[in-house]
Amino acid sequence: MKVLVAIKRVIDYNVKVRVKADNSDVDLTNVKMAVNPFCEIAIEEAVRLKESGQATEVVAVAVGPSQCQEQLRTALALGADRAILVETEGFPQPLSVAKLLKGVYDQEQPGLVIFGKQSIDADNNQTGQMFAALAGLGQGTFASKVEIAGDTVNVTREVDGGLQTVALKAPAVVTTDLRLNEPRYASLPNIMKAKKKPLDTLTPEALGVEVKATIETLRVEPPAERQGGIKVDSVEALVDKLKNEAKVI
Amino acid sequence: MSILLVAEHNDAALNPVTLNVLAAAQAIGGDITVLVAGEGCGAAAEAAAALPGVSKVLCADAAVYGKQLAENVAPLIAEAAAGHSHVLSAHSTNGKNTMPRVAALLDVNMVSDIISVESEDTFKRPFYAGNAIATVKSSDAVKVVTVRHTAFDATPATGGSAAVEALASAHDAGVSSFVNEEIVKLDRPELTAARVVVSGGRGMGSGENFKILEGVADKLNAAMGASRAAVDAGFVPNDMQVGQTGKIVAPELYIAVGISGAIQHLAGMKDSKVIVAINKDEDAPIFQVADYGLVADLFQAVPELEAQI
Ligand SMILES: Cc1cc2nc3c(=O)[nH]c(=O)nc-3n(C[C@H](O)[C@H](O)[C@H](O)COP(=O)(O)OP(=O)(O)OC[C@H]3O[C@@H](n4cnc5c(N)ncnc54)[C@H](O)[C@@H]3O)c2cc1C
Numbered sequence: 073m074k075v076l077v078a079i080k081r082v083i084d085y086n087v088k089v090r091v092k093a094d095n096s097d098v099d100l101t102n103v104k105m106a107v108n109p110f111c112e113i114a115i116e117e118a119v120r121l122k123e124s125g126q127a128t129e130v131v132a133v134a135v136g137p138s139q140c141q142e143q144l145r146t147a148l149a150l151g152a153d154r155a156i157l158v159e160t161e162g163f164p165q166p167l168s169v170a171k172l173l174k175g176v177y178d179q180e181q182p183g184l185v186i187f188g189k190q191s192i193d194a195d196n197n198q199t200g201q202m203f204a205a206l207a208g209l210g211q212g213t214f215a216s217k218v219e220i221a222g223d224t225v226n227v228t229r230e231v232d233g234g235l236q237t238v239a240l241k242a243p244a245v246v247t248t249d250l251r252l253n254e255p256r257y258a259s260l261p262n263i264m265k266a267k268k269k270p271l272d273t274l275t276p277e278a279l280g281v282e283v284k285a286t287i288e289t290l291r292v293e294p295p296a297e298r299q300g301g302i303k304v305d306s307v308e309a310l311v312d313k314l315k316n317e318a319k320v321i
Numbered sequence: 322m323s324i325l326l327v328a329e330h331n332d333a334a335l336n337p338v339t340l341n342v343l344a345a346a347q348a349i350g351g352d353i354t355v356l357v358a359g360e361g362c363g364a365a366a367e368a369a370a371a372l373p374g375v376s377k378v379l380c381a382d383a384a385v386y387g388k389q390l391a392e393n394v395a396p397l398i399a400e401a402a403a404g405h406s407h408v409l410s411a412h413s414t415n416g417k418n419t420m421p422r423v424a425a426l427l428d429v430n431m432v433s434d435i436i437s438v439e440s441e442d443t444f445k446r447p448f449y450a451g452n453a454i455a456t457v458k459s460s461d462a463v464k465v466v467t468v469r470h471t472a473f474d475a476t477p478a479t480g481g482s483a484a485v486e487a488l489a490s491a492h493d494a495g496v497s498s499f500v501n502e503e504i505v506k507l508d509r510p511e512l513t514a515a516r517v518v519v520s521g522g523r524g525m526g527s528g529e530n531f532k533i534l535e536g537v538a539d540k541l542n543a544a545m546g547a548s549r550a551a552v553d554a555g556f557v558p559n560d561m562q563v564g565q566t567g568k569i570v571a572p573e574l575y576i577a578v579g580i581s582g583a584i585q586h587l588a589g590m591k592d593s594k595v596i597v598a599i600n601k602d603e604d605a606p607i608f609q610v611a612d613y614g615l616v617a618d619l620f621q622a623v624p625e626l627e628a629q630i
Contacts, residue, residue: 088584089449098453110566166421167430190566195448196433201391201421210392210496213418216559226500230559231414232513232568237500238390244496250566251553286430291456295447298591301612303603307625310597310615314630318595318612320517320574321541321630 073183073220073242075118075127077152078173078200079111079134080163081143082193091294098292107143110188112150113248116255117218118186119151126220127184129153133176135169136160141271148266149258155271160283166194168276168283170202175279177207182243184225189214189247200247210240214249322351322441325402326375327410327419330357330365337514338411340478341470343372346409348438348473352376355483356401358394360387366485373480381488388502389415392494395422400490402427402463406441412467412569420467429461436472450565451588470513471571471592505558507545512561515544517574518593520563522586523550524579524600524619531557533620534578536627546570546590548580564589579619582607599623 083089084104092099107115121127132147133156134140144155158172177185185207187200204211212218212227216235219226225244228237230251258266276283304310314321324346329336339355346353353374357366358381366380379401385393398419402408408423410416412434424431435444436454443458444466512518519538521531531545538545546568547561563570565588575593580586582598582605590596591610598611601618608614615622 083449085585089452091453098449165430167425167428170425192565193449195450195565196431197417198421198424198431198433201418202425202431204392205395205422205425208494208496210494211418211422213391214414229414231502232560233504234502234558234560236388236502239498239500241496249559250549251559286459286461287432288458288460289455290443290458293454293456295451295454295591298596298610299612300609301596301614303608303614303616305615307615307617307622307629310613311626311629313613314574314595314597318574320595 073127074129074131074180075121076177076180076182076185077114077118077130077132077147078185078187079115079132079143079147080108080188080191081105081134081136081140082108082191085109085192091292095291095293097289107146108188108191110190110248112255113250113252114186114188115147115150115152116253117248120253121220122151131156131180131182133158133173135172136163144271145266146258148269149263150256154269157271157273158279159273159275164283165285165287166196166198166202168281169199170206171281172276172279173203174206175281176274184243185245187245187247189249200245204245209243209245211245211247212238212240213247215246216249216251218246218252322349322406323404324349324351324353324407324409325405326353326355327398327408328355328357328365328369329411329413329415330359330362332359332362333364335365335368337475338413338470340475341473342409342411342468343476344473345435345438345468347374347476349407349441351406354379354405356381356398358386358397359389360384370483370485371479371481373477375481375483378483378485379488380485383491385491385493388499389419390497390499391419391422392497393492395419395426396492396494397488397490398423399426401488405463407464407466409466409468412469416467420465424465427463427465429463429465430459431465432457432459433467434469435466436469450584451591452584469569471569505560509538510542510544512544512546513568513570515572517541517543518546518570518572519543519576519578520546520548520580521551521578522548522580523554525551525556528556533623537576537623537630540627540630548586577607578623580607581605582610
């Protein structure tokens with residue numbers, strides 16, 4: 073089975089973002105960018121399926137500006153066989169991304185499509201589910217375990233009360249949670265090899281999708297800062313403060 | 322305006338977060354219809370009918386909606402959304418699973434995890450792990466929205482007397498089925514609803530050591546939480562994770578023990594009213610958000626704390 077992995081270019085998770093002085097957005101100038109951590113887990117899962125003989129080919133796809141090629145090269149270095157960039161101006165909103173990926177899905181006909189559960193920039197947690205709806209596929213979101221048995225994909229999901237396992241008919245959609253696997257690092261020889269792997273570019277026009285934005289960001293501001301607190305020197309002092317100052321116990 | 326509120330429930334009862342979502346719906350204003358979809362969900366529908374300010378409850382009780390599989394429930398919600406200006410649910414794992422599917426079926430974008438209602442089409446929501454707050458305006462015909470429950474004060478659970486209307490349509494997408502679940506049963510308040518939360522991190526060292534936190538939690542009638550590192554290490558189950566990608570909590574008192582205070586953890590708890598940190602490293606970032614910090618070895622401090630409260 074062919075596996076399609078959708079990945080997003082985002083700010084590196086170690087970077088602390090700052091809001092621009094004019095409150096129009098966060099400031100991403102000269103900020104380190106990376107593959108979204110959940111998408112790295114998605115790539116790893118796909119590559120492991122190939123290594124265990126359950127997947128035949130791993131195709132990484134990204135939607136966004138040409139710089140996303142860097143993250144697609146990372147995916148190739150981590151073991152994807154080829155990559156597709158759907159090139160757009162900036163990053164489209166989730167519904168448009170889902171429609172573009174549906175276009176790629178129709179061309180590629182994979183048996184499994186793996187997404188990260190959320191991107192750490194927008195924190196939306198939407199695209200995989202939207203794609204699954206458009207493609208009419210079953211979805212195993214927030215996956216901590218994926219098992220393929222013939223035409224069935226069993227997915228264990230991290231839900232509010234604990235864990236839930238669902239059985240999906242292939243082709244199916246999986247969105248990854250943190251504990252699905254621990255992604256590997258790309259080795260230098262694999263980074264070199266990745267430069268020669270195929271990376272195709274598609275346009276929204278070629279996929280017949282109109283990219284539309286329906287959510288407008290009016291303002292971006294930093295969160296309310298917490299007032300710095302104090303240090304207490306003993307458990308006794310702590311209990312006293314909680315009882316008599318904060319009055320919470 | 323006419324709001325369709327998708328109830329969070331387990332068939333037998335409403336989850337209390339439904340009351341916070343109702344508060345968000347009331348902040349938008351207009352007529353409110355509650356949809357309860359499940360299998361054997363009559364009791365939850367009755368509870369929904371008692372919510373204040375609800376004009377109608379739609380109850381879709383069918384085997385295909387058992388365990389509320391998104392593939393089957395989303396087309397039901399999309400169908401019920403006809404004529405409504407907004408569809409609202411909690412930003413719970415259920416809401417996150419289902420609502421984007423609903424939005425795609427309605428051909429609209431979605432606004433996730435709102436923390437305030439500015440007007441009928443404009444909302445505030447955190448992004449970048451809560452390091453920035455965006456004010457966003459949706460021009461979609463139907464606003465599909467999930468609500469961060471900690472940002473809205475719960476409404477009362479009673480006071481209304483809406484009629485319950487049965488929905489007959491049964492959508493079966495035929496692409497997914499429920500296999501099993503491991504729901505963690507605890508004799509404690511639920512993490513997202515508790516007045517006090519006691520959380521442990523990697524510093525706890527083992528799952529066994531979490532027992533010393535239980536003593537404190539018992540005395541304070543607190544829920545227990547954890548950092549991702551503690552969950553990843555297998556000390557405690559996944560549903561205890563607090564943070565950007567775990568649960569969002571905002572209790573009156575949050576006690577962080579052996580947690581360093583990574584931004585992803587802070588994203589889940591920094592709206593707590595009072596934060597206490599116990600950590601042996603005086604430079605741990607958790608102290609920057611803590612109202613009361615105690616630099617100490619937790620294995621000494623936690624038993625002392627239990628003894629003194
Ligand atoms: C995409 C992504 C999403 C993430 N989402 C989350 C999330 O939702 N929630 C989350 O929590 N994390 C999340 N993380 C992980 C986060 O970055 C941190 O790695 C994690 O929060 C660290 O957990 P910790 O504080 O328990 O461990 P550490 O950072 O290892 O801190 C342990 C602390 O314990 C203290 N300590 C050790 N021994 C003792 C002792 N005997 N007495 C007192 N103090 C002691 C140490 O001084 C240290 O400060 C995410 C990371 C990524 C990349």
